[in-house]
Amino acid sequence: MQITVQQAQTINLDTVVVEFVRDIFTEQKIVAKIKGLPRPVVLWSGATEYAAASAWNNETATARATEVLSLSSIDWAF
Numbered sequence: 001m002q003i004t005v006q007q008a009q010t011i012n013l014d015t016v017v018v019e020f021v022r023d024i025f026t027e028q029k030i031v032a033k034i035k036g037l038p039r040p041v042v043l044w045s046g047a048t049e050y051a052a053a054s055a056w057n058n059e060t061a062t063a064r065a066t067e068v069l070s071l072s073s074i075d076w077a078f
Helices: 047-052 058-069
Strands: 018-024 029-034 041-045
Touching: 018 058, 029 058, 041 047, 041 058
Parallel strands: none
Antiparallel strands: 018 029, 029 041
16 A cells, blocks of 8 residues: 655755764664755664674765665655
8 A cells, every 4th residue: 555645855966965874773773864855864774784884984875875865765764
């Protein structure tokens, strides 16, 4: 079942700029605020992804953000 609760909004980003990354150890989740987006997105979540991303840096976070933003559904944080 697909339910639309809000009209789709389109934002054009020339480049993906990560403003900050937050590592939420207790939830095994890493989220990032991307410049131009209204709220943070989940980069990695769950034990397997969290362990694989344990040595993340600015380059890997930006690469992952670009990958996440290209998905058909974005996992928004908070």
